[in-house]
Amino acid sequence: MNYSKTYLKIINTAYKLIAENGYDKTSINNIVKEAGISKGGLYHYFKSKEELFIKVVEYIFQSFDFINIFNSSTITIDNYMDKLKNIGKMFSLIDAQDENYFKFQNEFMIQALRDENIKGILTEIYNEFMPMIENLFLHLKNIGVSLREKNIKTLSEKVFVFLDGLMIYKGFGISLDCEKLWNSFLEDLII
Amino acid sequence: MNYSKTYLKIINTAYKLIAENGYDKTSINNIVKEAGISKGGLYHYFKSKEELFIKVVEYIFQSFDFINIFNSSTITIDNYMDKLKNIGKMFSLIDAQDENYFKFQNEFMIQALRDENIKGILTEIYNEFMPMIENLFLHLKNIGVSLREKNIKTLSEKVFVFLDGLMIYKGFGISLDCEKLWNSFLEDLII
DNA sequence: GTCTATACAAAGATAGAC
DNA sequence: GTCTATCTTTGTATAGAC
Numbered sequence: 386m387n388y389s390k391t392y393l394k395i396i397n398t399a400y401k402l403i404a405e406n407g408y409d410k411t412s413i414n415n416i417v418k419e420a421g422i423s424k425g426g427l428y429h430y431f432k433s434k435e436e437l438f439i440k441v442v443e444y445i446f447q448s449f450d451f452i453n454i455f456n457s458s459t460i461t462i463d464n465y466m467d468k469l470k471n472i473g474k475m476f477s478l479i480d481a482q483d484e485n486y487f488k489f490q491n492e493f494m495i496q497a498l499r500d501e502n503i504k505g506i507l508t509e510i511y512n513e514f515m516p517m518i519e520n521l522f523l524h525l526k527n528i529g530v531s532l533r534e535k536n537i538k539t540l541s542e543k544v545f546v547f548l549d550g551l552m553i554y555k556g557f558g559i560s561l562d563c564e565k566l567w568n569s570f571l572e573d574l575i576i
Numbered sequence: 577m578n579y580s581k582t583y584l585k586i587i588n589t590a591y592k593l594i595a596e597n598g599y600d601k602t603s604i605n606n607i608v609k610e611a612g613i614s615k616g617g618l619y620h621y622f623k624s625k626e627e628l629f630i631k632v633v634e635y636i637f638q639s640f641d642f643i644n645i646f647n648s649s650t651i652t653i654d655n656y657m658d659k660l661k662n663i664g665k666m667f668s669l670i671d672a673q674d675e676n677y678f679k680f681q682n683e684f685m686i687q688a689l690r691d692e693n694i695k696g697i698l699t700e701i702y703n704e705f706m707p708m709i710e711n712l713f714l715h716l717k718n719i720g721v722s723l724r725e726k727n728i729k730t731l732s733e734k735v736f737v738f739l740d741g742l743m744i745y746k747g748f749g750i751s752l753d754c755e756k757l758w759n760s761f762l763e764d765l766i767i
Numbered sequence: 768g769t770c771t772a773t774a775c776a777a778a779g780a781t782a783g784a785c
Numbered sequence: 786g787t788c789t790a791t792c793t794t795t796g797t798a799t800a801g802a803c
Contacts, residue, residue, distance in 0.1 A: 391786080407690055409600035412778060424780085426787050434779065495686055498748060499598055534760050543757050550741030557689060566734050569725050573764035582768080603796060617769050619798065 392430050394420050399441050404485035408438060408496050435500065442493055442506055445486075455517040457524035465530060466571070472548075473567030476555060491556035518544055531576040540574070583621050585611050590632050595676035599629060599687050626691065633684055633697055636677075646708035648715035656721055657762070663739075664758030667746060682747035709735055722767040731765070 388396075398420040402411040413434055417424050431437040454475060460468050479486050497507040518541040526532060534540040547570050551563045579587075589611040593602040604625060608615050622628040645666060651659050670677050688698040709732040717723060725731040738761050742754045 389786090407600075407686070409598075410690060413780085414778075423788050425782090425789075428780070429786060432780095491686075494748070495598070495682075498682075499601060533764050539756060539760055542752055543760055546741040546745060546752070546757060547738050550737040550744070553741070553744060554737060557685070561733055561737070565730060566737060569730055569734055573724050580768090604798085605796075614770050615798085616771075616800090620768060623798095625797070 391422060391426060394422070395427055395430060395437070396441055396444050399437055400445060400489060401485060403438070403441065403492050404489035408492055435502065438496065439502060439506065442503070445489060446506075446510065451514060451517060455514075455521050457521045460521075460524060460528070462528050462530065465525060465528070466575075469571050470564075470568055473564045473571075476551065476563040476567075480555070487552055487556035488558070489556075491553060515541065515545065532574060533576055534574070544574075582613060582617060585613070586618055586621060586628070587632055587635050590628055591636060591680060592676060594629070594632065594683050595680040599683055626693065629687065630693060630697065633694070636680060637697075637701065642705060642708060646705075646712050648712045651712075651715060651719070653719050653721065656716060656719070657766075660762050661755075661759055664755045664762075667742065667754040667758075671746070678743055678747035679749070680747075682744060706732065706736065723765060724767055725765070735765075 395416065399411070399416050402415055402419060406415075413424060413427060416437075417427050420427075427437070431440065454472060493503070494507065497504040519537055522532065522537050522540050522544075526537065532540060534543065547567075551561070551566065554561050555563065586607065590602070590607050593606055593610060597606075604615060604618060607628075608618050611618075618628075622631065645663060684694070685698065688695040710728055713723065713728050713731050713735075717728070723731060725734065738758075742752070742758065745752050746754065
């Protein structure tokens with residue numbers, strides 16, 4: 386896509402302010418003031434606050450590569466533990482690259498509760514994400530890793546809940562050593 | 577405490593509306609309309625919207641007995657697994673008793689991010705809750721339960737993240753079998 | 768203790784000039 | 786494509802009668 390300079394300035398300013406203060410506490414006035422543009426200018430690109438938020442969500446998530454992180458094609462019996470532990474490392478990596486990411490993600494989930502259009506995007510992401518985890522553990526089972534929980538669906542949901550718990554804490558700014566907790570969680574999964 | 581009928585009507589209406597629609601989307605106008613009282617009447621009891629929210633939080637949490645759930649005094653080597661599994665049962669129990677509980681709790685955590693006074697209450701709860709989990713696992717270790725994670729602090733944080741992950745999903749209305757996931761999680765903790 | 772009426776600020780959104 | 790000016794609604798909160 387070919388975005389104009391002003392369009393991107395609005396997207397990035399909205400992203401930053403929503404991550405910092407939340408969707409409801411971020412007004413159109415705040416955004417245009419911070420971006421150094423006018424209200425009329427913003428409404429030229431986005432027909433409503435909701436549309437702007439959806440565009441920001443899409444812009445942010447398209448840059449995040451889930452598939453690569455949970456890709457099981459290169460995982461063998463010799464390297465699987467390292468590969469799994471790498472998932473935990475993404476917490477530090479994302480944090481270093483963009484301190485607002487987890488906060489914005491929390492805000493996105495909160496708004497999904499209250500807006501059907503936004504909930505639709507969350508459902509899409511969930512429907513992409515869940516099978517990736519399931520495939521990953523199915524692959525592990527097939528290459529001979531002994532998993533304590535035999536039911537792949539239960540196991541995947543458990544992993545999903547834990548990963549999301551960690552992400553939410555990151556978003557809340559609570560200082561937990563996510564990498565350490567993830568590694569400990571992983572080791573418990575395997576006999 | 578001896579609360580007046582109107583006071584309790586306001587508290588309960590605010591609780592319900594905030595759980596359903598969130599703090600920001602719940603206006604004083606909504607509350608007084610739903611409660612069937614006047615705006616002047618509400619401001620007679622609460623000096624601001626923030627004060628009302630804090631009173632609702634305090635009212636709700638005082639009725640919830642954390643200590644009893646994590647009490648380790650009756651736990652022995654023979655009954656520990658059943659006692660631990662009981663913690664998972666609270667999800668269904670609370671749900672049956674009050675369908676708004678987890679939604680309100682999510683809203684409380686969200687607002688704690690944006691309001692220092694509300695964050696204070698969350699910190700208090702965390703500081704009460706964390707040592708209870710730590711004591712529980714210390715007790716288990718002492719009575720001879722073999723825990724895979726030897727570091728009690730890491731173990732407790734892991735449990736905390738998972739429990740909270742489950743609660744948040746409950747609040748989001750996502751249908752996961754929390755009891756099953758909790759049981760599977762528990763079994764992984766023990767050798 | 769409860770009400771009505773009102774003040775005041777801020778929100779989202781639009782019209783129309785340039 | 787960007788601006789200023791303006792509309793309309795809604796929000797929190799207060800004053801003062803009963």
